[in-house]
Amino acid sequence: MPNTPTNPILIVDDDQNNRATVAMLLAAKGYEISTAEDGFDALLQMKNRVPELIISDLNMPRMSGFEFLSVIRRRFPKVLVIAMSGAYEAADAIPGGVIADAFYAKGTHNPRSLLTLVADLFRTSASRAVAHTRQSAPVWVPRNGKDSRGIPYIVLTCTECLRSFPLNVSSEVTATVMETPCIFCLSEVRYIIDFSLSVASPKKKNLRVVRFMGSATG
Known part of the structure; x- marks a missing residue:
């Protein structure tokens, strides 16, 4: 799949510097980039346009990346997701409890390796979308x-x-x-x-x- 504006990507991170760095890296390769500072901001933007891929930090205020990605899988099961964090040693594995298609470890990889990860996800997007299920994402429901x-x-x-x-x-x-x-x-x-x-x-x-x-x- 060519790197054109037909591949919109939403970057969600409360760290402004990291958000800008990732955005510039991907924009330089021709991807259409939008950014959000947290999960609520991202959901608001998605009322107008749903991206093909979301790259989200896990440790964010107001709505954590764990909860945000759970919401995304239930509401938008066809959207691809890359979770990112610097808090896990297993750099190549998706941490337990994280609902994502791939994981990017901040600080342990060359930032350009993220480009390879993104390209790989778009190349296999059709099969991944079929595999996604709404039932895999938990929702917190108190009793009446x-x-x-x-x-x-x-x-x-x-x-x-x-x-x-x-x-x-x-x-x-x-x-x-x-x-x-x-x-x-x-x-x-x-x-x-x-x-x-x-x-x-x-x-x-x-x-x-x-x-x-x-x-x-x-």
Whole structure:
């Protein structure tokens, strides 16, 4: 596959110097480069355009690379991923718990070896995309119930960043579509409470399972 702008790459790293270095290295070879300082920034950019390859650091604030790459595999299973970090001695192996197609060890390889890694991934991209499965990526899902004050709540999972968060609700809620902002990335989450299934004791009037309608864009 030729190195042309048809191979857009997104570099995600909170280290500005490393982000710029990797970007210049790949841009010099003809790849179309965009950058993001963390996982939330990357997901925001991907609302407008999804890259063919993501190169992401693992140790980042707000959303770690581990969580970010988990989100990517579930939402964008065809996107190729290279994880990078300087915290692992096994320079050629993908660390346990990291959902990626390849691993680049910062500081232990010549930066130009990254070019070879990128080219190899694009060359085998078709077979790798078929092998990706959404089930391989974990999502954190707390259980519904009542908080310490006895107030009922539901657990929403944001359809943009895939983080879950509790939301207190009234026992008088109706089966209509509602919206609330994600407490992490502020995307609007649209949901409806399904009264046909209960997560509480059948003797109590409580909350029901939540079905998601997708997040609003704009």
